[in-house]
Amino acid sequence: MVGLNTEGQLDTVQMMVNMGPQHPSTHGVFRMVLWVDGERIVDLEPHIGYLHRGSEKLCEGELYAQIVTLFDRLDYISNLNNEMVFCRAVEKLMGLDVPERAEYIRVILCELNRVASHLLFSGTFGIDAGAMTPIMYAFRDREKIQTMFEAVTGARMMHNYIRIGGVKSDVPDDFPQRMGALLRELKQGIDETDRLLSFSEIFLARTKGIGVIDAETAIAYGMSGPSLRACGVPMDVRKDEPYSVYDRFDFGIPIGEKGDSWDRYYVRVEEMRQSIRIIEQALEQMPDGITITPSRLVLRPPQGEVYVRGENPRGELGVYLVSNGADKPYRVKVRPPSFCNLMAIKELLKGTYIADAVVILGSLDIVLGEVDR
């Protein structure tokens, strides 16, 4: 274990440092064992599974309509996006149509959820890098979104609002006015957080050029979402394989240049602005009509299998659904975006300083609920 230096410098000893599972920077229960040589990380071993609830196995014992609630609890920061992917998988398998108004409500709420998720990220990432103030601004704005969700879905989190074939109920009558006011406040709030944090000298020093990953390695690890787009790969399911009504909106895909921590942060900031653009267009185009296709209470999709992808705030969520014609699915496999993004931590952390470990882990924006399932 003793590393002797031949160049006449101080002899150093490799040390094993345990980080987590209860560590505030891991955003959940995640453990890393780091081998450090002085301040440098030589090797590491990530350990996950502290939050494993067997969600996939639980799905095999529930009716299709009940599973939506389990998907709420995978990525608990972006519940609506999760619900939507599962509902789309069942709809695809059954060939069920979704009313146009329901599609627009879904897109508006999912994009709003994306903004809420990225706001939480930009706040906590500030803390990871040592800036305590931005989270106050970010949480103030996120709270407004949560209030909006409460008005529409009846719950601040764990909404169970998107149902197979549509959405639970129509939005409140004053929805467009309230959304208009909310979007104005959000735009201002995002700009404020951006001005406060993004180009701060200290923040730049902590994040620029830290935790660099190139596009090829990121693709080999299966990274997706903003973490992959920061490497300059414009991969986004909303553009590549437009689902729902995403093909009707004009929006851009922000990409980074270097693939460092700052790029991963700033891609998300820009994404919030693009999400707001989508919401504005969707509010304008939203048609009247019913919000759910009437279907049987106990669904029995035909025998077959389907794989459906959706763009979540953290990356690409995939659902592989196998049905044998019964009222419960035969197998549900979730492809969680954080799972793959976290896998690359070994590549990202090797050779960096121990002080940067927290920043790099924070820049991946993981949610352990979906890593462990």
Added chain:
Amino acid sequence: MTLESVAERHRREEVPQAFSALDDKGRSLELLLPGILTEFKPEIVATVNLVAATVNAQDIVAVCRVAKEDPHLSFDYLMCLCVVDYVEHLQIVYHLYSTTFKHMMVLKANVSLDEPSLPSVMPLWVGADWYEREGHDLFGVVFEGHPNMDPLLLYEGFEGYPGRRDYEMPEYKEW
């Protein structure tokens, strides 16, 4: 009508099959694949939205290498790797994606329940690492050549494979 007879009737009635509706990329893959994978004798079917090829479990690395390196396929991104328990056998399902052509396909390999083992695809996609460990954890599939088969999601010393259909939940007592 008693409950049993309802269940009986469901069993008797033929289960409807899902309707396959491939998009353009899927249809062109369906035409391309038999030619490229001839030597592996794949069984190619179209699922609801993707083309699926079932191959021999021992050939899986060779098939994946062809899928990754063929200029018409170039599947450089392992989207998802999962294990499905079909009671008579276990099926390992690979969802592959190409960042160049933006198309997707499914590869399947069947292994027996008693000796579930097949080669690891780690040399092709490092991202298979945790998926394979999870498959070993929950289903007991041995991925030959994987550098580290330690439990990932379950704790060390956990007995049984909870992902399998025949896994019996232990009875917990209130304490």
